[in-house]
Amino acid sequence: MRPSLLKSAAQHLRRRDYSAAAAAAERKVAILGAAGGIGQPLALLMKLNPLVSSLSLYDIAGTPGVAADVSHINTPALVKGFVGEEQLGEALEGSDVVIIPAGVPRKPGMTRDDLFNINAGIVKGLCTAISKYCPNALVNMISNPVNSTVPIAAEVFKKAGTYDEKKLFGVTTLDVVRAKTFYAGKANVPVTEVNVPVVGGHAGVTILPLFSQATPASNALSHEDIKALTKRTQDGGTEVVEAKAGKGSATLSMAYAGAVFADACLKGLNGVPDVVECSFVQSTVTELPFFASKVRLGKNGVEEVLGLGELSEFEKEGLENLKGELKSSIEKGIKFAHAN
Numbered sequence: 001m002r003p004s005l006l007k008s009a010a011q012h013l014r015r016r017d018y019s020a021a022a023a024a025a026e027r028k029v030a031i032l033g034a035a036g037g038i039g040q041p042l043a044l045l046m047k048l049n050p051l052v053s054s055l056s057l058y059d060i061a062g063t064p065g066v067a068a069d070v071s072h073i074n075t076p077a078l079v080k081g082f083v084g085e086e087q088l089g090e091a092l093e094g095s096d097v098v099i100i101p102a103g104v105p106r107k108p109g110m111t112r113d114d115l116f117n118i119n120a121g122i123v124k125g126l127c128t129a130i131s132k133y134c135p136n137a138l139v140n141m142i143s144n145p146v147n148s149t150v151p152i153a154a155e156v157f158k159k160a161g162t163y164d165e166k167k168l169f170g171v172t173t174l175d176v177v178r179a180k181t182f183y184a185g186k187a188n189v190p191v192t193e194v195n196v197p198v199v200g201g202h203a204g205v206t207i208l209p210l211f212s213q214a215t216p217a218s219n220a221l222s223h224e225d226i227k228a229l230t231k232r233t234q235d236g237g238t239e240v241v242e243a244k245a246g247k248g249s250a251t252l253s254m255a256y257a258g259a260v261f262a263d264a265c266l267k268g269l270n271g272v273p274d275v276v277e278c279s280f281v282q283s284t285v286t287e288l289p290f291f292a293s294k295v296r297l298g299k300n301g302v303e304e305v306l307g308l309g310e311l312s313e314f315e316k317e318g319l320e321n322l323k324g325e326l327k328s329s330i331e332k333g334i335k336f337a338h339a340n
């Protein structure tokens with residue numbers, strides 16, 4: 001098929017995807033932390049998503065303005081702003097997907113784990129409310145450190161008796177977005193056609209891009225190139241933190257990544273087949289209780305956690321190297337949830 005025909009067939013399929021999925025259901029999406037650096041552009045992108053019929057914007061301050069602004073966009077989603085804890089229940093009630101970018105971001109010199117002391121408590125409080133007001137929602141956790149905040153959420157839900165491992169996701173899509181962009185640039189292939197799985201977790205060496213499985217495959221890349229691409233993907237967050245020089249971390253690319261992942265969750269809920277994204281979920285892929293890998297999304301959330309596939313020697317080494325840090329971050333989250 002000619003490239004132009006292929007492109008229009010792909011566009012047609014995408015439109016069909018949306019129309020089939022849109023016909024299926026009314027969907028409410030809530031964003032917690034909606035007035036923040038990620039929250040605002042994410043609110044914009046979710047307002048543009050045709051699968052969203054109701055968009056609930058919650059924060060401890062600033063949401064009336066964000067909601068008024070976004071609500072003027074002439075797309076179907078009905079937007080409501082909620083501010084302060086007394087409005088959290090109403091913000092959450094009836095939600096199909098809850099996206100959590102609430103919490104503090106890094107400054108230069110900090111690790112994601114340095115955010116634990118503040119963000120762990122924020123996430124715990126929000127998840128307690130989710131278990132009360134929308135226990136069946138899919139939860140997309142963006143707040144860092146994701147390697148610990150996801151286990152905290154799981155423990156909060158277990159305590160409340162509402163835990164469903166199929167419905168809790170650490171959002172690692174930004175790692176995939178970066179891996180795709182960096183790979184396309186280096187391999188000189190069209191970025192929109194690139195796919196790269198990224199597994200492990202979401203911090204430093206726990207981020208493991210599997211460039212040996214990248215498509216379209218490239219034999220133009222040396223081992224040194226792969227090592228450099230891997231390091232750049234692992235340090236992508238720090239690259240942005242340093243460039244922003246004290247004004248926070250990735251917000252725009254994260255909002256894009258969060259919107260891509262939430263869209264995949266909505267498509268899965270609506271019964272669109274073969275929706276696959278990488279995410280940090282409860283897992284038996286390795287001996288660790290949570291691990292990021294490709295996940296098939298469906299009507300109940302996770303339909304299938306996919307395996308790692310064949311790894312290069314370099315990736316096998318990376319996998320062994322990440323386990324220690326990932327294990328202790330998971331355990332830190334679990335311990336916090338039990339102690340507080």
Ligand SMILES: NC(=O)c1ccc[n+]([C@@H]2O[C@H](COP(=O)([O-])OP(=O)(O)OC[C@H]3O[C@@H](n4cnc5c(N)ncnc54)[C@H](O)[C@@H]3O)[C@@H](O)[C@H]2O)c1
Nearest residue numbers: 033035036037038060101102103104105142143144174254
């Ligand atoms: N998963 C990822 O790939 C990824 C990428 C980028 C950033 N992050 C993380 O996302 C988080 C948010 O980043 P940001 O740049 O948007 O920060 P930000 O400070 O700009 O915004 C955070 C928002 O959270 C709100 N907030 C604080 N406590 C809250 C609570 N209890 N309930 C509701 N809202 C609350 C704040 O009022 C603020 O509006 C950070 O932890 C950051 O590290 C994750």
Ligand SMILES: O=C(O)C[C@H](O)C(=O)O
Nearest residue numbers: 106144236237238249250
């Ligand atoms: O790096 C950060 O602190 C934010 C986020 O986790 C990212 O990967 O950009």
